[in-house]
Amino acid sequence: MSVGHQGYQVDYANPVGEASLVPPTSPQWRVFKNPVAIAVGGVAAVLLEFADARIRSGVWDHSTYKVDPIGRSKRTGVAAMAGVFGPASTARRIIGGVNRMHRKVTGETPGGEAYRALDPELLDWVSATAAYGFLEAYHRFVAPLSEAERRAYYRDGEPVVRLYGVENPLTSDEDFFAMLDRLLPRFEAHPINMEFLAIIQSGKAAPAVPRFLHQALARAAVSLLPTAVRQRLELGADYDLRRSDRLMLLAAGTLADRVRDPRSPAWQAARRLGLPGDFAWRSPRAQARMLGHAGIGTQAAPAT
Numbered sequence: 237m238s239v240g241h242q243g244y245q246v247d248y249a250n251p252v253g254e255a256s257l258v259p260p261t262s263p264q265w266r267v268f269k270n271p272v273a274i275a276v277g278g279v280a281a282v283l284l285e286f287a288d289a290r291i292r293s294g295v296w297d298h299s300t301y302k303v304d305p306i307g308r309s310k311r312t313g314v315a316a317m318a319g320v321f322g323p324a325s326t327a328r329r330i331i332g333g334v335n336r337m338h339r340k341v342t343g344e345t346p347g348g349e350a351y352r353a354l355d356p357e358l359l360d361w362v363s364a365t366a367a368y369g370f371l372e373a374y375h376r377f378v379a380p381l382s383e384a385e386r387r388a389y390y391r392d393g394e395p396v397v398r399l400y401g402v403e404n405p406l407t408s409d410e411d412f413f414a415m416l417d418r419l420l421p422r423f424e425a426h427p428i429n430m431e432f433l434a435i436i437q438s439g440k441a442a443p444a445v446p447r448f449l450h451q452a453l454a455r456a457a458v459s460l461l462p463t464a465v466r467q468r469l470e471l472g473a474d475y476d477l478r479r480s481d482r483l484m485l486l487a488a489g490t491l492a493d494r495v496r497d498p499r500s501p502a503w504q505a506a507r508r509l510g511l512p513g514d515f516a517w518r519s520p521r522a523q524a525r526m527l528g529h530a531g532i533g534t535q536a537a538p539a540t
Contacts, residue, residue, distance in 0.1 A: 246314060246317070246318045246322045246326055246330070246501070247323075247326070248321055248322055248323075248501045248504035248505045248508060249504040249505075249507055249508050250323070250508060251323060251325075251508075252508055252510075253508070253509065253510065254323040254324060254325065254508065254537070255323075255324055255509070255537035256320065256321055256322060256323065256324060256327070256505060256509075256537060257319060257320070257322075257324050257327050257395045257396050257399075257537055258319070258320045258321075258392050258393065258395070258396065259392065260505070260506060260509060260511060260515055260516065260523070261520070261523050261524070261527070262388065262389070262392035263381060263385045263386075263388050263389040263392070264320050264389055264392050264393055265320065265321070265502060265505075265515075265516040266374070266516060267370055267371060267374040267389065268316070268317060268320045268321065268370065268501075268502070269493075269500065269501075269502035269516045269517070270374060270378050270489060270492050270493050271492050272373070272377060272378065272485065272488050272489040272492045273370055273373040273374035273377065273378050273489060274313065274316075274370060274373075275373075275453055276369075276373040276377055276453055276456045276457050276460070276485070277366075277369035277370035277371070277372065277373030277374070277457075277460070278312075278313065278366075278369060278370070279369075279433075279436055279453065279454060279457035280365075280369040280372070280373065280457040280458075280460040280461060281365040281366045281368075281369035281370070282365075282432060283429060283432070283433075283457065283458070283461060283465075283469065284361075284365040284368075284369065284461065284465065285361070285362055285365050286426070286428060286429050286432060287419075287422075287423035287424070287429075287465060287468060287469055288358070288361065288419060288422050288423060289345040289346070289347060289349065289422070289424065289426070290345055290349065290351035290355070290358060290422075291351075291358055291361070291362065292345075292426060292428055292429075293343060293344070293345045293346065293351060294341050294343065294351055294352075294353050294358075296428055297343055298340070298341040298343065298353075314330075315330050315331070315334055316366065317501045318330045318331075319331065319396040319399075320396070320501075321501040321502055321504070321505035322501070322505070323508065324537030327396070327399075328399060331396075331399045331400060332399075334400070335354075335399075335400065335401065338353035338354055339353075339354060341353035341354075354401060356401070356403045356404075357419075359400060359401050359402050359403070360402055360403060360404045360405075360415065361415060361419060363397045363400060363402045363405065363406075364406050364411070364412050364415050367389075367390060367393055367397070367405075367406050367412075368406070368409070368412045369457075369460060371386060371389050371390075372460050373456070373457075373460060374489075376456075376459075376460070377456060377482075377485045377486055377488075377489040378486075378489035378490060378492070378493050379489075379490075379493065386408070386409065387407065387408055390405070390406045390407050390408060390411075391407060393405065393406075395537075413462070416462060416464075416465070420464055420465070420468065423465060423468040423469065424468060424469075425468065425469050425470040429469055429471075433454050433458075433471075433475075436450060436453065436454045436457070437450055437451045437454045438450070449484065449488070452478075452480075452481035452484055452485055453485070454475070455475050455476065455477045455478065455481050456477055456481060456482075456485050458471050458475040458477070459476075459477040493517070494517070496513070496514040496517050498513055502515075502516040502517075503516075511526070512526070
């Protein structure tokens with residue numbers, strides 16, 4: 237079954253038996269199967285990226301974000317899903333295409349600072365924001381993850397982010413905050429940040445979902461930002477997470493974690509590996525027991 241968006245087509249079910257870059261027992265499979273965690277974490281990641289003028293200018297000036305923010309976000313989401321669930325050969329193809337596009341992205345910020353998308357510092361930060369955003373959204377709005385699970389999540393993502401050119405992949409939350417501390421003096425409030433949040437709150441990304449849920453999602457994403465970042469971006473009390481927001485998103489996140497969708501990348505990928513489609517929804521103990529009996533689908537593909 238092919239799932240994609242405007243050119244990013246991924247057949248998660250084939251070739252049968254081909255490993256993914258991330259093993260099915262990884263916490264990454266658990267996190268990425270949940271659309272609420274991906275939505276909240278993705279918005280938080282963009283806010284963290286746009287805090288830096290170099291990334292903000294690169295995205296705004298060299299992509300379709302200004303005219304098609306929803307489409308651009310969906311394409312980014314497909315690339316992320318392919319890295320976790322797709323056959324390794326497909327993931328490498330898509331990531332290679334992203335890298336080729338990024339090679340063309342160079343310019344100057346409004347303040348006159350030169351930037352290029354393949355700057356190692358920017359690649360590291362973009363990767364870090366996504367990893368931290370998705371993980372923290374799952375932890376807060378779906379189910380808590382232990383310290384060991386958080387470290388495994390970061391470790392298992394390394395083969396994917398290395399293909400993007402990341403030189404310093406996260407291994408822990410401490411790595412994220414150390415990187416944040418180095419970049420924080422650069423962060424600034426900007427109208428583009430507010431425009432982005434307005435798009436999220438408008439509900440255009442999913443018109444069938446009530447607008448109040450989109451507004452709650454935006455506030456939830458802001459709540460994931462470290463306090464120092466939120467202060468730099470001047471996101472005030474209007475973006476405080478309300479108790480009703482938290483309860484609503486916890487309910488949505490928990491429900492989404494129980495919906496076993498045969499059309500989803502997680503289900504299709506598990507079947508490709510000869511595992512039950514709902515493998516990613518099983519507990520780690522059940523997964524280990526199942527793999528002990530079957531002896532299949534346990535390994536990730538190398539990130540060559």
